[in-house]
Amino acid sequence: MIDILWELLNIFIRSISSLLVLLIIAKLTGPRQIAQLTFYDYIIGISIGSIAATMALDIGIPFYHSLFAMIVYFLLAYSMSIAATKSIFARRVFTGVPVILVYQGRILEENLRKQKYDLNELLCSCRSHGFFNLDDLEYVILETNGALSFLPKSGRGVPNAEEMGIATKPQGLLANVVMDGVIMFNHLKSKGQSEGWLREQLRIMGHGDISQVFLATLDDAGTLFVYLKNQKAKDTDLFE
Numbered sequence: 581m582i583d584i585l586w587e588l589l590n591i592f593i594r595s596i597s598s599l600l601v602l603l604i605i606a607k608l609t610g611p612r613q614i615a616q617l618t619f620y621d622y623i624i625g626i627s628i629g630s631i632a633a634t635m636a637l638d639i640g641i642p643f644y645h646s647l648f649a650m651i652v653y654f655l656l657a658y659s660m661s662i663a664a665t666k667s668i669f670a671r672r673v674f675t676g677v678p679v680i681l682v683y684q685g686r687i688l689e690e691n692l693r694k695q696k697y698d699l700n701e702l703l704c705s706c707r708s709h710g711f712f713n714l715d716d717l718e719y720v721i722l723e724t725n726g727a728l729s730f731l732p733k734s735g736r737g738v739p740n741a742e743e744m745g746i747a748t749k750p751q752g753l754l755a756n757v758v759m760d761g762v763i764m765f766n767h768l769k770s771k772g773q774s775e776g777w778l779r780e781q782l783r784i785m786g787h788g789d790i791s792q793v794f795l796a797t798l799d800d801a802g803t804l805f806v807y808l809k810n811q812k813a814k815d816t817d818l819f820e
Contacts, residue, residue, distance in 0.1 A: 587639065594643060595636040601647060602632050605654045620674050624657045675724050682720035683813035685733065689794050690810070695722055699759065699795060706730070713754055714797065715805045754805075758796035761809070771798045782806065 605628060628650050635646035663670035671677075679691050681702060692699065703714065705728045711717055719731040755767040757778060768778060779790065781804050787793055794809040 590639050591636060598632040598635040601650055605650065620660060624653055628653045678724060679722045680719060681722055682717055684718060685715065686811040686813065687794055687807045688811055688813055697722065754797040754799050756795065757798045758790060758793045761791040761793055773798065
């Protein structure tokens with residue numbers, strides 16, 4: 581019984597100690613670790629957390645071993661932070677650079693694929709930020725912390741029609757009628773249109789080969805918005 585109580589007391593002391601060390605490291609690292617979590621911040625954060633848990637529970641490992649490992653990880657994080665402020669190359673390696681996903685109204689499929697970003701994820705993020713029509717956006721940028729930044733096209737941002745006292749009709753939700761070259765028949769039918777109508781509209785717009793359409797959306801007014809595959813863009817390397 582005494583041995584069990586001693587082990588529990590040991591774990592209690594080690595848990596408090598590991599928590600204090602984590603708080604000190606978090607304080608020294610600064611709010612960036614939480615506010616702007618990068619890929620390397622994430623790796624170092626979960627590593628230090630795992631070591632702290634081991635420090636608290638594994639009484640077979642000397643306390644100072646875990647403490648030393650946590651200090652090493654902290655010094656690595658601190659060194660990378662300093663290097664990123666001193667060198668553009670180090671900043672690119674450790675922090676990364678923003679990536680343009682939509683360039684002048686065109687979806688950059690290759691950038692989406694490189695960033696492991698799904699088209700549905702992009703559309704969901706746009707909607708959650710109030711952009712239900714992708715055609716309203718000039719640029720969409722994936723920041724280094726995983727957040728998306730949006731630049732509306734000229735005249736599509738604020739002020740809106742309601743603020744200017746102009747009466748407008750509800751737009752309704754856009755239907756994705758083509759995704760990655762595949763016709764979404766149920767979505768098309770929900771807007772009261774047929775496959776023949778869709779193909780004819782695409783032909784008129786100069787997109788006869790539907791397999792080259794990355795995304796096509798249709799609103800309640802029958803307006804079709806088309807985004808092609810394999811779009812390239814100049815001057816997308818705009819960030820350090």
